[in-house]
Amino acid sequence: MNNTAFNPFEMAQAQFDKVANILDLDSGSRELLRSPIREYQFSIPIRMDDGTHKVFKGFRVQHNDARGPSKGGIRFHPQETIDTVRALATWMTWKCAVVDIPLGGGKGGVICDPHNLSMYEQEQICRGWVRQLVRNVGPIQDVPAPDVMTSSQHMLWMLDEYEKITGGKFPGFITGKPVGMGGSLGRTEATGYGLIYTLREALKDMDINPKNTTAAVQGFGNVAQYAIKLYNQLGGKVVCVSCWDQNDQIAYTFKRETGVMIDELLAVTDRFGGIDKSKAESLGYEILPGDDWIKQDVDILLPCALENQVTGETIQNISEKVKIIAEGANGPTTPAADRVLEERNIFVIPDFLANAGGVTCSYFEQVQSNMNYFWEKDEVLGKLDLKMTSAFIAVSELAKKRKLYMRDAAYVISISKVAQACKERGWV
């Protein structure tokens, strides 16, 4: 979303087209799966704290629900676009299929900047979003979740509005709820931990001890923070993280050659994953330009912030030392960069596999909410590890067997499953 010329939906379609050709997919399935099955765009009128009125634009896209109810987050972002939401909904379909959970792909958004909105104004946006969509979402249709700049509090307001309108208790309507209010233990950690479960398996495959590795991370929000925690536990060293600076309106990289100390950095980080520059400087961090995370002499790159970061241009900056890119963010790598990564033999754990821990745990939350019976954290994380590890092994074995690039192998698995579900239902 930081580059207006970049269209993530065109990228999602280009990735799909490539693998549809590998699979020799029939024309009906291609046409159906290239585009979302349903889209909603609407206005959310809000009375602001100062008494004025503002209208915010909201979206929900359901890409495909042949394998189960749609599932996907809601992003609050000033540069949200329908094409971003379409791309993310599409990737959700492939993500649910690759980890083999019985759900389809959806995504939502509102064009707004929570930095400039009071909590009450944000609550009105959440309730307004649900009022516009109440007939089109729900536990058996489409189950929303938090995403960029939305939290468990936003989910609870949405649940409350849904239950007010429908007149019942439907904790399975939404996931990412606070623990104690229908949320699952382990959900906060799930995406970052899931990313590192797949990285651990990749290192095992390559016979590399995580203790002998270093990594550079883009982002310092939910995904990055928990990924760093678990990677540190495995013995890996993170030399830098980058994040967006709300005051300066640019990104910075925070580097410490001896290794980033997660807890001390968290103490100077706001709830949006923004690190306080002067406090970090006084802790001994070197402050570098935002793009410098990608230039580091490390073994592993973990893009955990935004789409369109590893591109035809930025790829020139990736060090010869880099062996693995594990994509925490959605869509961080463009097809042009993919071609170079493949040539350079850099092992890529593609986004919709690498960051599927979040939706997998959301699925666990849905199951627990519908049963009204909640599991211990160890049980949740154990089940998550199992799902992520078996999905990784399935993709890497297919990649080896058919000599496919990892992203293409993951797509082959997902597209085949979804296309088959559509066929069996008689849709194509």
Ligand code: NAD
């Ligand atoms: P977040 O809002 O918690 O954190 C985002 C981080 O990125 C922040 O630290 C922010 O400062 C940083 N950032 C923003 N612009 C930047 C820039 N130009 N350069 C460097 N850093 C920048 O978000 P999150 O939940 O951690 O999600 C990060 C990515 O992972 C997104 O692409 C999201 O769609 C994807 N994702 C998240 C989840 C989840 O469960 N949270 C699941 C799957 C995928």
